Amino acid sequence: MIRKVGPLWLAVFIVMFFVSPVLAAVSSTELIENPQAYDGTSIQFQGEAIGDVMERGAFGWVNLHDGSDAIGIWAPAAELRKIQRAGDYNHIGDTVLVEGVFRLACPEHSGEFDIHAESLTIVERGHRVVRPIDTGKVVAAIVLVPIAAALFFAERYRRRHLFGGS
Amino acid sequence: MLFRPRLIDLKIIGFYTGKLVIGVGFLMLIPMVVSLVNREWGPVLDFLIGASIAIAAGHLSSIWLRTGKEMGWIHGIMVVPMAWLAAMFFGAVPHYLGGHFASFLDAMFDTMSGFTTTGLTLIRDLDHLSYGHNFWRHLTIFIGGQGIVIVMLTLMAGGASSVWALSVGEAREEKILPNLIHTARFIRRFSLIYFIAGTAALWLGAVQIGISPLRALFHAPNVFMAAFDTGGFTPQSQSIVYYHSPLFEFLTLPLMLAGAINFGLYYALFSGNRRELFKNSELKTMTATIFVSFTITAAAIAAAGVFGDTASLFRRGFYQLISAYTSTGFTTVYSFHIPDIWGALGLLTIMVTMGLGASIGSTAGGIKAYRLMIILKAFVLEIRRVILPPSAVTVAKYHHLKKNLLTEKLVLGAFLIGIAYIASYLAGAVIAASMGYSLVDALFQSVSAGGNIGLSSRIPLLDIPSALKITYITQMWMGRLEFVSILALIGFAISAVRGK
Numbered sequence: 074m075i076r077k078v079g080p081l082w083l084a085v086f087i088v089m090f091f092v093s094p095v096l097a098a099v100s101s102t103e104l105i106e107n108p109q110a111y112d113g114t115s116i117q118f119q120g121e122a123i124g125d126v127m128e129r130g131a132f133g134w135v136n137l138h139d140g141s142d143a144i145g146i147w148a149p150a151a152e153l154r155k156i157q158r159a160g161d162y163n164h165i166g167d168t169v170l171v172e173g174v175f176r177l178a179c180p181e182h183s184g185e186f187d188i189h190a191e192s193l194t195i196v197e198r199g200h201r202v203v204r205p206i207d208t209g210k211v212v213a214a215i216v217l218v219p220i221a222a223a224l225f226f227a228e229r230y231r232r233r234h235l236f237g238g239s
Numbered sequence: 240m241l242f243r244p245r246l247i248d249l250k251i252i253g254f255y256t257g258k259l260v261i262g263v264g265f266l267m268l269i270p271m272v273v274s275l276v277n278r279e280w281g282p283v284l285d286f287l288i289g290a291s292i293a294i295a296a297g298h299l300s301s302i303w304l305r306t307g308k309e310m311g312w313i314h315g316i317m318v319v320p321m322a323w324l325a326a327m328f329f330g331a332v333p334h335y336l337g338g339h340f341a342s343f344l345d346a347m348f349d350t351m352s353g354f355t356t357t358g359l360t361l362i363r364d365l366d367h368l369s370y371g372h373n374f375w376r377h378l379t380i381f382i383g384g385q386g387i388v389i390v391m392l393t394l395m396a397g398g399a400s401s402v403w404a405l406s407v408g409e410a411r412e413e414k415i416l417p418n419l420i421h422t423a424r425f426i427r428r429f430s431l432i433y434f435i436a437g438t439a440a441l442w443l444g445a446v447q448i449g450i451s452p453l454r455a456l457f458h459a460p461n462v463f464m465a466a467f468d469t470g471g472f473t474p475q476s477q478s479i480v481y482y483h484s485p486l487f488e489f490l491t492l493p494l495m496l497a498g499a500i501n502f503g504l505y506y507a508l509f510s511g512n513r514r515e516l517f518k519n520s521e522l523k524t525m526t527a528t529i530f531v532s533f534t535i536t537a538a539a540i541a542a543a544g545v546f547g548d549t550a551s552l553f554r555r556g557f558y559q560l561i562s563a564y565t566s567t568g569f570t571t572v573y574s575f576h577i578p579d580i581w582g583a584l585g586l587l588t589i590m591v592t593m594g595l596g597a598s599i600g601s602t603a604g605g606i607k608a609y610r611l612m613i614i615l616k617a618f619v620l621e622i623r624r625v626i627l628p629p630s631a632v633t634v635a636k637y638h639h640l641k642k643n644l645l646t647e648k649l650v651l652g653a654f655l656i657g658i659a660y661i662a663s664y665l666a667g668a669v670i671a672a673s674m675g676y677s678l679v680d681a682l683f684q685s686v687s688a689g690g691n692i693g694l695s696s697r698i699p700l701l702d703i704p705s706a707l708k709i710t711y712i713t714q715m716w717m718g719r720l721e722f723v724s725i726l727a728l729i730g731f732a733i734s735a736v737r738g739k
Contacts, residue, residue: 123367124366124475124481125451125454127448127482127483128449129449134449136475136477142477142573145477145480161367162277162370177580178545178551180547180548180551183485183548183555184551184554184572185480186573206280206281207284210281210284210288214288214291217287217288217292220291220295221292221295224294224295224298225294225298227298228298228302
């Protein structure tokens with residue numbers, strides 16, 4: 074039995090050994106600094122969905138930011154609809170893992186630096202960012218606004234009454 | 240002999256600088272409203288504090304420095320560079336309070352970059368910036384593009400006799416109409432029409448490419464201000480790459496070109512003088528420059544073998560070239576692309592195009608096509624003088640709103656400003672290279688800063704030393720004001736120390 078299963082395990086090990094480095098998640102820095110090495114290959118890329126999910130018919134675009142840079146992902150609209158939240162001031166966007174073909178100058182999209190996603194997985198759901206109001210800023214505003222207003226109106230009063238102008 | 244400026248001169252300069260600071264303070268209330276509408280309470284406070292500081296400081300200086308004396312020519316020239324520095328300082332306060340800058344110097348860098356319509360940025364995590372702060376970044380471009388000092392002081396003074404000096408100081412001395420106040424009003428009205436039309440077109444474009452109508456309201460005015468005023472900031476960190484859209488690129492391309500054309504030419508066209516479009520020597524120079532540089536860029540890109548079709552060549556090559564030439568700084572390729580992929584010839588062409596710049600009397604930076612045309616005509620004239628017999632009378636003419644004779648004064652002026660720009664480009668490059676950056680990258684970044692372009696090389700701006708940030712701030716400031724008023728300010732400072 075062991076003799077029969079052994080070669081199978083060996084084959085699986087060999088496939089994993091050669092394939093897994095190609096499919097390991099690549100960073101945006103690596104793609105930007107060394108694009109030729111990955112051009113036309115299948116890669117994994119993970120990042121936060123930012124800004125807008127832009128559906129265009131059966132496909133669409135989303136930009137994923139991995140902390141260093143953002144890369145454009147072209148994916149089927151059905152896959153893009155898995156993204157519920159894109160990052161902005163009030164939100165951290167969904168963290169998305171895509172697997173697809175990277176292109177340094179995509180022939181389908183007039184030379185775009187992009188990834189054509191074959192699959193899209195939500196690794197972590199985004200959330201609303203709670204931004205507590207800074208008390209120091211409130212105090213500063215309470216002090217500064219009346220000073221600025223007083224100086225402004227004093228100047229207006231002076232110009233009207235001393236010069237009769239506006 | 241140098242004459243030491245009197246205390247009253249300093250007071251007049253300080254008084255009018257204070258007036259401008261008040262104006263900057265009031266302008267901060269616009270992004271505050273944007274934040275209020277979007278319920279961004281932290282940014283509301285940032286703008287309230289920033290506006291209060293600017294308004295209070297401006298009023299205090301105008302109370303303290305009030306003299307009752309009118310501003311003279313020399314004061315007008317001095318007020319401009321001082322006012323730009325003051326605008327940078329006070330404009331940076333809400334940026335710094337927003338927490339997206341590592342230091343106040345970084346915030347000032349961005350504000351100067353905005354006001355000078357450069358587009359280089361040191362902001363961190365732009366994709367999570369508030370709507371209000373993002374609007375302020377783009378508004379600084381719009382204000383700077385129109386000429387902050389002229390806009391403010393013509394609005395406030397309503398007709399100061401020394402506005403002419405201010406416009407010279409701000410490199411906006413070309414009179415479209417006989418009265419400079421009317422000229423400023425024409426530019427404002429004209430820009431407003433463009434703003435409405437351009438924003439509407441970009442909004443429709445944004446909706447068309449899958450952005451929600453509400454979010455499109457955020458993208459459209461910001462991108463318009465950055466395109467038309469050739470500023471180059473964008474609401475998201477990937478510049479125009481973010482939109483992945485030929486339609487959006489197609490919409491921004493004419494806006495960049497429109498902003499880089501002399502406003503005087505528009506006035507001529509609106510007045511029914513359509514022939515000017517075909518006669519204008521500066522416009523011909525611009526067209527020739529674009530044609531030649533695109534031919535070279537296209538050859539370089541073709542040789543690199545990156546893009547396989549014409550659409551790619553136009554969306555990446557032509558767009559990038561127009562962005563560089565108009566000094567906008569929008570990009571449809573990642574910053575490494577030009578130095579690493581397009582090859583030395585492509586890089587050199589983009590660099591030279593950035594350094595040359597588009598039209599005077601526009602929002603574009605660089606040496607300008609007008610000066611290039613004057614210098615080229617002077618060369619041709621000189622060659623003709625050598626070839627023809629000494630008794631022959633040789634003159635050169637050019638068409639710029641009317642027929643003009645090429646004079647020695649014009650040629651000298653064009654040469655001097657051209658040399659000043661080249662000196663700025665080289666000085667910035669030497670400083671960056673001395674800090675360990677490659678000479679090519681250092682030169683590219685220096686031309687980008689000194690020509691108020693905004694494209695980046697491989698130099699990681701977020702990590703550069705403070706001394707280099709100050710160098711780029713100085714280059715942006717000098718390039719935007721075209722050196723004259725800043726050199727005059729230096730002379731003024733020397734007189735204050737050494738004069739009698």
